[in-house]
Amino acid sequence: MKEKSFFDKYMVSLAVIICFFVVSAGVVFGTHKLLEYAALQKVVKEKERTEKIICRNSLLLLKQHVFFSENSKKAIKAAKEKEEQEKKKDKEKDKEKKDEDKKKEDNKEKDKDNE
Amino acid sequence: MNDHKFFTKKILTENPVLVMTAGICPAVAVTESASSGLLLGCGTLLVLFLSSLPATLMKNIIPEKAVCASHMIIIAAFTAVIQMIFYSWFPQVTEEVGIFIPLIAVNCIVIESVNGFARNNPVLPTLFNGLGTGTGFLLVLILMGIIRESMGEGTLFGYSLFAGDMTLMPFAVLLPGGFFLLSLLAALNKHINRKTRQKEKNMTNNDREEEKISS
Numbered sequence: 001m002k003e004k005s006f007f008d009k010y011m012v013s014l015a016v017i018i019c020f021f022v023v024s025a026g027v028v029f030g031t032h033k034l035l036e037y038a039a040l041q042k043v044v045k046e047k048e049r050t051e052k053i054i055c056r057n058s059l060l061l062l063k064q065h066v067f068f069s070e071n072s073k074k075a076i077k078a079a080k081e082k083e084e085q086e087k088k089k090d091k092e093k094d095k096e097k098k099d100e101d102k103k104k105e106d107n108k109e110k111d112k113d114n115e
Numbered sequence: 116m117n118d119h120k121f122f123t124k125k126i127l128t129e130n131p132v133l134v135m136t137a138g139i140c141p142a143v144a145v146t147e148s149a150s151s152g153l154l155l156g157c158g159t160l161l162v163l164f165l166s167s168l169p170a171t172l173m174k175n176i177i178p179e180k181a182v183c184a185s186h187m188i189i190i191a192a193f194t195a196v197i198q199m200i201f202y203s204w205f206p207q208v209t210e211e212v213g214i215f216i217p218l219i220a221v222n223c224i225v226i227e228s229v230n231g232f233a234r235n236n237p238v239l240p241t242l243f244n245g246l247g248t249g250t251g252f253l254l255v256l257i258l259m260g261i262i263r264e265s266m267g268e269g270t271l272f273g274y275s276l277f278a279g280d281m282t283l284m285p286f287a288v289l290l291p292g293g294f295f296l297l298s299l300l301a302a303l304n305k306h307i308n309r310k311t312r313q314k315e316k317n318m319t320n321n322d323r324e325e326e327k328i329s330s
Contacts, residue, residue: 013181020185024192031196035203 118239125247127311131224132255132297133304138224141215142256143293149272152260153253154208155215158197160249162219163228165193167245170233186230187220194220224252259296263287 131137138159146152166189177185198216201209209216219225228248233241264270267288269277286292 010180013178013184016177016181017184017188020188024188027192028195028199031199035199039203 118243121240121243122247122250125244126251126254127304128308130251130255130304131248132252133301134308135224136301137227138222138252139297141218141222142252142259143290143297145212145215146256146259146263146293147267147288148211148264148270149257149260150208151212152256154201154205155212155219156249156253156256158194158201158216159219159222159225160246160253161197162190162193163225163245163249164242166190166225166229167233167241168238170229171236171238171241174234182234183230186226186234190225190229191220224248255300258300259293262296263293267292 125131129135132139132142141155141159145155166186169189170186173185194217197219198209201216228245232244236244261271264272265276266284267282267286269275269280269282284292287296
């Protein structure tokens with residue numbers, strides 16, 4: 001009877017081992033890719049969340065800016081009105097003073113005429 | 116034997132660490148903190164369970180000469196998968212456990228369970244055996260981790276138990292403390308096993324006497 005060669009003896013075993021090796025490598029590689037994808041998704045989600053927060057914050061800042069600018073416009077307007085009113089008051093006061101001075105001068109002239 | 120008995124047997128009467136004295140190295144080296152023990156125990160349990168399944172399902176396909184190599188490849192693949200998952204989910208604790216996670220692949224508990232039990236038994240007993248062995252190992256690791264961390268560092272899972280930096284027994288965190296605790300647990304387990312065996316013996320004797328009286 002012819003003796004089996006080394007290849008014939010161990011061919012099936014080797015093939016099985018190689019199959020297991022390839023499948024295991026595939027499982028490990030697949031898991032690695034899956035975990036990588038999950039980590040990437042996590043990063044993307046985190047980025048989106050951060051972007052949302054930044055957008056919300058900048059919107060709030062914009063609203064604040066609008067609010068402050070409107071308020072400052074109002075304040076400027078009120079200050080101008082107040083200034084005008086004060087100017088008017090000053091003018092009236094000046095007028096009153098002039099009138100009083102004129103009256104005083106008239107009285108003095110009258111007194112002098114009487115004398 | 117009922118299939119679920121393989122599970123309960125491996126937790127108490129044939130516990131891999133306390134009775135079979137297998138996997139002592141990681142049990143003593145890693146259980147300085149409870150979280151490390153929990154992680155390594157979970158890793159071993161998962162590798163055991165996942166490797167047992169293909170090993171028992173394909174026991175008729177794999178030729179006798181390729182059994183050892185195939186089982187080693189299966190165990191190594193699942194260990195690599197578990198290691199990658201642990202690194203991405205719990206990086207800090209995995210860093211603490213370090214080399215002992217890849218070393219699950221050469222843990223004698225795993226090899227004995229997959230190469231010794233799974234190749235000679237049907238699917239269900241193999242799965243129960245894998246689950247029981249893994250759970251037994253996990254329970255011992257958690258118990259040792261809790262005792263050593265709380266006694267030696269005054270913390271449990273990182274949270275401090277006592278006010279200030281008080282510790283009850285700093286010796287517990289060191290390696291001799293680990294061996295001492297392991298021997299205590301083994302003695303306690305042996306005592307419990309002996310008691311339960313005695314009880315079972317007494318019960319069977321009583322049953323026989325009752326049968327004799329009734330006959």
